[in-house]
Amino acid sequence: MGIPTRFLFGGVLMRKKRISVVALLFVLPVIAILLAISIFPLIYSFYLSLCQWDIGTGASRTFIGARNYLRLFTDARLWGALRNTGLELLLGVGSQFLLGLALALLLNRPFRGRNLVVTLFLLPMMISPVVVGCIWKIIYHYQYGPLNFLLERLKLNSVNWLGSNQVSIYSIILADIWEWTPFVMITLLAGLQAIPDELYEAARVDGATRLGTFFWVVLPLLRPVMIIAILIRVMDAFKIFDLVALLTMGGPGQSSETIAFYNYLTGFKYFSMGYASSMAYLQLAIIVIIANVFLKSWKGREIS
Amino acid sequence: MKDNLRYIIFVGIFLLLALALSPFIWNLMTSFKDKGEYFTYPPVFIPRSFDVEHYLQGMKLGGTRGIRDSFIIAASTTLLSVALGSLAAYSLARFHIGGENLAFWILSVRMMPPIASILPLFLFFRSLRWLDTYQALILTHLLMNLPFAVWMMKGFFEELPAELEEAALVDGCGRLGAFTRIAMPLVAPGLVATALFCFMFSWNEFLFALILGRSKVVPITVNIAGLIGGHEILWAEISAVSIVASVPIIIIAIVLQRYLVRGLTLGAVKG
Numbered sequence: 001m002g003i004p005t006r007f008l009f010g011g012v013l014m015r016k017k018r019i020s021v022v023a024l025l026f027v028l029p030v031i032a033i034l035l036a037i038s039i040f041p042l043i044y045s046f047y048l049s050l051c052q053w054d055i056g057t058g059a060s061r062t063f064i065g066a067r068n069y070l071r072l073f074t075d076a077r078l079w080g081a082l083r084n085t086g087l088e089l090l091l092g093v094g095s096q097f098l099l100g101l102a103l104a105l106l107l108n109r110p111f112r113g114r115n116l117v118v119t120l121f122l123l124p125m126m127i128s129p130v131v132v133g134c135i136w137k138i139i140y141h142y143q144y145g146p147l148n149f150l151l152e153r154l155k156l157n158s159v160n161w162l163g164s165n166q167v168s169i170y171s172i173i174l175a176d177i178w179e180w181t182p183f184v185m186i187t188l189l190a191g192l193q194a195i196p197d198e199l200y201e202a203a204r205v206d207g208a209t210r211l212g213t214f215f216w217v218v219l220p221l222l223r224p225v226m227i228i229a230i231l232i233r234v235m236d237a238f239k240i241f242d243l244v245a246l247l248t249m250g251g252p253g254q255s256s257e258t259i260a261f262y263n264y265l266t267g268f269k270y271f272s273m274g275y276a277s278s279m280a281y282l283q284l285a286i287i288v289i290i291a292n293v294f295l296k297s298w299k300g301r302e303i304s
Numbered sequence: 305m306k307d308n309l310r311y312i313i314f315v316g317i318f319l320l321l322a323l324a325l326s327p328f329i330w331n332l333m334t335s336f337k338d339k340g341e342y343f344t345y346p347p348v349f350i351p352r353s354f355d356v357e358h359y360l361q362g363m364k365l366g367g368t369r370g371i372r373d374s375f376i377i378a379a380s381t382t383l384l385s386v387a388l389g390s391l392a393a394y395s396l397a398r399f400h401i402g403g404e405n406l407a408f409w410i411l412s413v414r415m416m417p418p419i420a421s422i423l424p425l426f427l428f429f430r431s432l433r434w435l436d437t438y439q440a441l442i443l444t445h446l447l448m449n450l451p452f453a454v455w456m457m458k459g460f461f462e463e464l465p466a467e468l469e470e471a472a473l474v475d476g477c478g479r480l481g482a483f484t485r486i487a488m489p490l491v492a493p494g495l496v497a498t499a500l501f502c503f504m505f506s507w508n509e510f511l512f513a514l515i516l517g518r519s520k521v522v523p524i525t526v527n528i529a530g531l532i533g534g535h536e537i538l539w540a541e542i543s544a545v546s547i548v549a550s551v552p553i554i555i556i557a558i559v560l561q562r563y564l565v566r567g568l569t570l571g572a573v574k575g
Contacts, residue, residue, distance in 0.1 A: 022479050026395035027402070029388045030410065030454060037447055038413045041424035048424065055427075106317055117317065119561060121324055125568075126557040128508035130525040131546040134532060135331045138342075138539060146330055149347050178327065183568060190565040190573055228572045239417050242510045246529060260511075263419045268515055273423065280420035291415045295408055298572050 042284075049277035056271035068278035077254055078279065081262040084169045088240055088258065092173045092180075093233045099177070100184025100229070107185070108192040118189070122182045129179065133246025136175040137162070140247070165255030168248045172256055175243055180236075184229050191225030192218070224297065231294040235287065259283060335359065335543035342539045359548065362531075362541035367548060370527035374549075376438055377513075377523060378506035381445040386499045389453025390491075394483055396454070397461035398469075407458065411570065414451035418511050421447055426515055436518035444512045449502040452570065456501070459571045460494030461487065497563040500556045507553065524549045 049068055053061040072078060107118060124132065139147050140161035148158040161171040195218065203213040241260040244250055250257035250265070257265075263283065267276030334342055335358055336351040392410070395401045402409075425444060426435075434440040468490070469482040477485065488495070513523040522530070528549065531542045557564070565573050 020399065020401070023395040023399035023401040026391040027406070030392035030450060031406075033388070033446060033450060034410065034413050037425065037443055038416065038421060041421060041428065042416075044427075045420070045424035048427075103320070106313065106320075109313075111314070115561065117321060119558060120321060122557060122564065123328065123554065124324065126504070126553050127550045128510065128525050128553070130508070130510050130528050131331075131550055134528055134542055134546045135327045137532060138334055138543070139327055139330060144343055144345055144347055146347050149345070178324070182324075186565055187569055187573055225573055228569055232569060232572075235415055239419070241419070245510070245514070246532060260417065260419050264511070264515075267419070267423050268426075273427065277423055280417065280423055283417045284420045287415060287417055291412060294415075295411075299404075 045277040045280060048274050049281050051274040053273045054271055055273055061274075064274070068275050069281075071275065072278060072282055077257070078259070078262060080254060081257045081259045084257060085238060085240070085259045087169060088173050088176065088237050089234060091170075092176045092240075093230065093237050095177045096181045096184050096233060097226075097230055099181045101188055101226075103181065103185040104188035104192055107189055118186065122186060124179045125182045129242035130246060132175060132179045133243050136171075136178075136243075137247055140171055162248050163252060165252045168252065168256040172240075172243050172247055175247065176237070176240065179243075180233060183233065187225060187229040187232075188222065191222045194225075195221050227297045228294070231290065231297065235290050235294065238283070238287065238290070331543050332547060334539055335547055337540050339540075358538075358540035359544040361538075362544040363548070365531060365538070365541055365545070366522060366527040367524070367545040370522055370524035370545070371549065373438075373517075373521050374507050374524040377441045377445060377521075378503045380438070380442045381449050381506045382499050382502040384442070385446060385449035385453040385502045386457075386495060389450055389498070390457045390488070390495065392454045393457030394461055394487060397458045398466070407455075410451045410454050412451075414448055414455075414570065416447075418447070422512055422515055429516065435516060436520045438521055440516045441513060441521065441523070444516060445506045445509060447512075448505055448509070452505070452567075453498050453502060455571045456498040456567065457491065457494065459566070459574075460491040460498075464490055494563075497560055497567065500560055501563075501567045504553055504556050507549075 050065055051061050052064045139145050142160050162168055199217055203217045239260050240258050244258050244261040248256045250261050263279045266272050336354050341348040341351055396407050429435050429440045469486050472482040472486045510525040513526045517523055517526045528546055
């Protein structure tokens with residue numbers, strides 16, 4: 001308590017070198033594995049991104065410099081996929097945030113059975129995205145699905161949820177909202193519960209209204225957690241693949257392709273390994289930017 | 305007035321919960337329906353009989369194999385992640401080896417787009433003739449689980465007061481002894497939580513499994529997706545398999561309650 005840990009360690013062992021050997025041995029396996037399955041493969045795929053290599057045709061690998069990267073800019077299909085991914089980020093993550101915040105505020109009060117209610121709310125994000133896709137595929141069914149039945153009962157028109165190139169991407173986003181709103185909810189709920197009751201008291205004593213307390217006490221204190229929740233969702237939503245694969249396969253046509261899904265098709269259906277690698281590097285660059293913002297806000301939080 | 309508001313809020317919560325869970329209920333009902341009951345308009349809400357016929361059929365259509373394969377992969381990747389991850393985490397937490405940079409580098413692996421990692425890995429495994437093998441998927445799942453385990457365990461070790469290990473050192477316990485006999489037992493609950501998360505991530509994973517699995521290794525997620533892609537869609541069987549595949553996850557979710565926020569935010573929010 002009184003004595004800082006490191007002095008005591010030093011005092012007992014007096015062999016700082018040996019500590020670092022043990023420390024190194026402990027961390028070495030993880031570093032070795034991550035180098036082997038992440039860094040070296042990525043270096044290799046950077047080289048590939050400078051090559052043309054269509055492994056489906058048995059053609060050999062030829063070095064073509066930056067041409068794959070130039071092709072990215074003129075690939076209309078890629079821009080369509082980026083647009084869909086952007087829609088998912090704006091509409092999907094945006095709605096998840098607003099709904100999640102509302103739910104968190106609603107659930108931030110003690111009542112009997114609250115733990116059970118919260119856990120039940122979390123189920124959509126715990127189960128596999130494949131199961132989520134499977135569930136919504138049934139719900140969205142044009143002829144026999146319960147959703148269109150419900151719409152007709154309400155005297156509204158049936159919607160071709162998965163078979164219309166105007167609608168399909170929004171159907172994917174809707175399923176994603178259902179799946180991931182709970183994540184925002186539980187994260188913000190944890191943030192809300194960390195706010196001490198005395199602050200609400202103090203605000204009340206100072207004559208703040210409910211709304212005033214929310215804007216001037218709750219929101220500022222919740223901000224760091226909000227940022228983390230949004231950034232994690234943005235990072236994940238940017239990689240959205242499973243729901244696209246399960247619900248529409250990017251269709252009809254290419255209307256609901258996302259960047260991760262188009263990248264998958266390029267690599268594992270058309271087998272253009274070079275072009276697919278350059279596309280992967282484009283995503284990597286975007287993720288690096290988002291991740292850096294995330295890490296900065298995290299480090300900032302630890303200081304405060 | 306105030307009581308009325310409370311009442312409205314509870315009814316609201318209940319309705320929202322019902323709305324959020326209704327897709328599950330529909331899935332559960334579908335798993336008991338016969339063909340004539342799910343391919344019909346207006347839709348049938350309650351199936352005629354609740355026998356488990358479609359569950360048995362679904363298990364025969366690759367469900368059993370899928371669950372076995374998923375279990376082998378998830379259990380192996382979990383064991384490796386937790387064992388190696390704890391060692392690294394201890395080193396990071398107690399000796400600050402590599403400083404913040406090493407720790408954040410490990411975390412950054414977890415954030416990479418999976419498609420970027422799997423392209424070169426696929427080619428590696430292809431030349432090793434490792435496609436369609438357990439080891440390929442176990443290794444690939446380490447991409448998400450190893451950094452995760454390191455970060456979670458690092459947080460748990462940092463919360464342990466170092467004094468306990470110091471006392472052990474003074475008593476003549478070696479560094480290794482202090483780690484195995486003092487630190488590890490104290491973080492046991494965190495260790496279990498981390499392991500359950502790793503298991504869940506691997507069990508639910510789809511993209512890697514889809515690319516690396518073929519005919520010999522078909523994890524449950526790939527199995528379900530395959531059934532949906534088939535030319536004759538057997539909804540009841542698909543629903544049944546998807547429910548069976550979700551049961552372990554629901555149990556894990558209930559056990560993990562206390563750690564959920566922490567795990568899902570990679571330790572950024574302690575919850």
